[in-house]
Amino acid sequence: MDHHSSHFTQAFIHLDRLTHNMRLLQGLVGIRPLWPAIKANAYGHGAQIVGRHLVGLGYKTFCVAHVSEAIDLADAGLKATFIVLSATLPENSPYLVAYPCEPVVCTVEMVESLAGEAARTGKTISAHLKIDTGMGRVGIHPDAVADFLERCRNYPNVSIKGMMSHFPMADEADKSFSQQQIAQFHRTREVARSYGIRTFHFANSAAIFDLPDAHSDAVRPGISVYGLKPSHVMSNPQVDALQPVLEWKTRITFLKEVPAGTGLSYGHAFRTDRPSLIATIPLGYGDGMSRLLSNKLELLIGGVRCPQVGRICMDQCLVDVTALRGRVKLGDSVVIVGRQGREEITVDDLAQQLGTINYEIVTNIAGRVPRIPVGPSMAGASTESVGDDGTLKTLTER
Structure with a gap:
């Protein structure tokens, strides 16, 4: 294990x-x-x-x-x-x-x-x-x-x-x-x-x-x-054929109902304006998600764009999943970058909101976030991930 x-x-x-x-x-x-x-x-x-x-x-x-x-x-x-x-x-x-x-x-x-x-x-x-x-x-x-x-x-x-x-x-x-x-x-x-x-x-x-x-x-x-893409003003149309290699995902670890007027996370920079269902996810600036995206970020849950609310913490942040009440549960997948259903969030979307470039978004993903190879490997590494120390760890096929 x-x-x-x-x-x-x-x-x-x-x-x-x-x-x-x-x-x-x-x-x-x-x-x-x-x-x-x-x-x-x-x-x-x-x-x-x-x-x-x-x-x-x-x-x-x-x-x-x-x-x-x-x-x-x-x-x-x-x-x-x-x-x-x-x-x-x-x-x-x-x-x-x-x-x-x-x-x-x-x-x-x-x-x-x-x-x-x-x-x-x-x-x-x-x-x-x-x-x-x-x-x-x-x-x-x-x-x-x-x-x-x-x-x-x-x-x-x-x-x-x-x-x-x-x-x-x-x-x-x-x-x-x-x-x-x-x-x-x-x-x-x-x-x-x-x-x-x-x-x-x-x-x-x-x-x-x-x-x-x-x-x-x-x-x-x-x-x-x-x-x-190196930028969005490339003249060669073949740049559009590039396929993003990375998907970034997490899961819901806690759910709670809160009344209207509830302050959330540090400084109560966000207050609910209605009775709300709030999900906690293990994603924070310690994982490479910029705190500057607090209250600006959207994530995909159940194929629906859900707003991140409150200040992003080091290890966790909160997501308003009121729109999914009755359809969301502990352990559900949360897409940070990637596609879910008909919706997609790209690295460039995050970069644009943060006022930076796509290079910075992906290189800032922290070392404690496991990298999981997916798909056929020419080098036999399809059952390995990289741990905190940068070494390859063998995973069980899933």
Whole structure:
């Protein structure tokens, strides 16, 4: 018996939809390799579940944000190469060399540190040079590429395998700035090729759909892997064929009748205006549901949209189910994200109400919420879930 599944608030990960999205993306880029981003716990979907399924589909290179993410996945048995996207410091060089990582570099100091650790352990390590074409976070200026690569020749234990950049505005309707970035990247590519670099990658999810000139030699899909749109102004209609991978559900744990004028939850920010039937559900900001959605959220119960009432607490919140009186009972399913009957609540619905983006909603789902794989798995993980510690737990078939 797995105690992690005892938390009734759970995220269900539809592996067949994940497969569909990967096939859709692969069709857009042809034979170019996809290097899916599974950072931030696979955008909240469960990195081990997603990673194992994608390995089963034949994908062997993944993008993570930090070396700690690569270590966790490698130690869990995921046989893959991890491109570590975020800038780091020399103190992490031992980890990067010891594990199957290809770090992104943009300082000679980091290259020197990696070379020293690789030489000490009798290894070589591949890395990717990041150039800043307009994102403004990390990366060297394109004009500095020749000098940088010239200096890297002093460190034969480090092979600069690829050159990359990133888009800040590829998901916007106006593609003019992104086109300027592509042109600059292509010019710089010719310089890098003279130093032996043969792999160039730039395209994120938005660029995969809308900017084919940026596909280069490999692409790095992120949010689209999980069936969510990079934005709602994409020009390629195929973005509408993406299938959301995640459903988020919970169950009713308590029901009570209250009279009109009853204050509910902290601060009594909500008072009933009629005799009401109120349900308690084990969903709170400790599970990743923003407290800012208090008295704004709707949930699906019995195929009916029911309003959340009162302030959302850390571990619980309240739902007005008066409309379901006589038809609702303890243990009934509550859909937070997903479809029930003819109604559907999407991640984008929550994001719009919160004034944020869909990325934030799914990545904020807390670690204590079990991720339950659903559907056929190419990696034999269909009876596993991820617990609080990020490790896979075997579940009984249900």
